[in-house]
Amino acid sequence: MIKLSAPIEWLLALGSLWCVVNVMVLDWRDDRVDVVPTQQSRPILRRPHPVQFRGQSADLNASIGANDGAVLAASNDEGNTYLIDTIETSATPDESVEIANAIDIAPLSPWSNTSDSTRHATLLNDTAMQTDVVAAMEWAWKGYRTYAFGHDWLNVVTMADQGEGHDMALSLVDSLDTLFLLGLLDEFNEAADWAEANMPARHTQPGRVSLFETTIRNLGGYLSAYHLSGRPKLLALAKDLGTRLCRGLDKSALPQSLVSLVDGSTSDASYLAEFTTIQLEFKYLSTLTGDSTYANAVETIMNKVARIVDATYPNGILPVIADSYSGRLQHGQIKLGAGGDSYYEYLLKQ
Numbered sequence: 001m002i003k004l005s006a007p008i009e010w011l012l013a014l015g016s017l018w019c020v021v022n023v024m025v026l027d028w029r030d031d032r033v034d035v036v037p038t039q040q041s042r043p044i045l046r047r048p049h050p051v052q053f054r055g056q057s058a059d060l061n062a063s064i065g066a067n068d069g070a071v072l073a074a075s076n077d078e079g080n081t082y083l084i085d086t087i088e089t090s091a092t093p094d095e096s097v098e099i100a101n102a103i104d105i106a107p108l109s110p111w112s113n114t115s116d117s118t119r120h121a122t123l124l125n126d127t128a129m130q131t132d133v134v135a136a137m138e139w140a141w142k143g144y145r146t147y148a149f150g151h152d153w154l155n156v157v158t159m160a161d162q163g164e165g166h167d168m169a170l171s172l173v174d175s176l177d178t179l180f181l182l183g184l185l186d187e188f189n190e191a192a193d194w195a196e197a198n199m200p201a202r203h204t205q206p207g208r209v210s211l212f213e214t215t216i217r218n219l220g221g222y223l224s225a226y227h228l229s230g231r232p233k234l235l236a237l238a239k240d241l242g243t244r245l246c247r248g249l250d251k252s253a254l255p256q257s258l259v260s261l262v263d264g265s266t267s268d269a270s271y272l273a274e275f276t277t278i279q280l281e282f283k284y285l286s287t288l289t290g291d292s293t294y295a296n297a298v299e300t301i302m303n304k305v306a307r308i309v310d311a312t313y314p315n316g317i318l319p320v321i322a323d324s325y326s327g328r329l330q331h332g333q334i335k336l337g338a339g340g341d342s343y344y345e346y347l348l349k350q
Helices: 006-031 093-102 126-147 170-181 185-202 211-229 232-246 272-276 279-289 293-312 341-349
Strands: 065-067 070-072 208-210 258-260
Touching: 126 170, 126 185, 170 185, 170 211, 185 211, 185 232, 208 211, 211 232, 211 258, 211 272, 211 279, 232 279, 232 293, 272 293, 272 341, 279 293, 279 341
Parallel strands: none
Antiparallel strands: 065 070, 208 258
């Protein structure tokens, strides 16, 4: 038997006592009743968030926020940029949400998170999230409208539009349906008016455009905006652009990446996703116009791809680089990311 010296025995005894005390304290903390302290009301400046959809010309100035027990009052004054009036309250964060909802205005943040480590962030209000999404789109659109309206390029040094190459106003046309769905009708109408007045000339510019990008953003943008708004000039733009793009679909065994909207000439090898992610737009154009030319053109492409799968890739996983002239896919790189991703997506969507 090992004999320990007296100092070591004392140290071991003290260590054991310390462990017992800590266990007792932790057990007591778990069993105790939590007391939520009364929160002090502190005025906090917050950027106002809009609380309803914007109509044709209505202003969005009414806003409210709830934070640290202080509810920030709304102001409808012209040019209001910060909320500074406070309603004194000792409410908890959850109660602040109830106060905000009671006056039919959503809180600034859709998340609740307290200092209690046993609680987790939880969604409070879909309306609050919706409000934040609309505000984010307003912010992004304001920047685009101010510095690059109607253009594809922005020089962030000079903060001026920089129309390099073939400018197709991709951001503007691609945003039309989003503006409409978010209720930003003033912005939608302004952008749609611009597109109807200016895009016919863009369709006749020399040079070549991306078959893929121009189809999903411009053609798709026209079609979805027409579907939502019923503006006939948007459908006319879609038909004109679809006709011009169609000219380049049969210039080679598989479509090439770039196409001229003037003469239909094409160039550059393409990726799998570029010619298998255009079918929905062209088929819907046929549905709206009653002209089956567009649907037949893109269905022919998919039939070619189906034959390639049957003959060479029975597992359905395809290489991404196409040999446009031979009509084959080059053995090698397989990607589920850029270049191949939307091919698999559109197999379901079609």
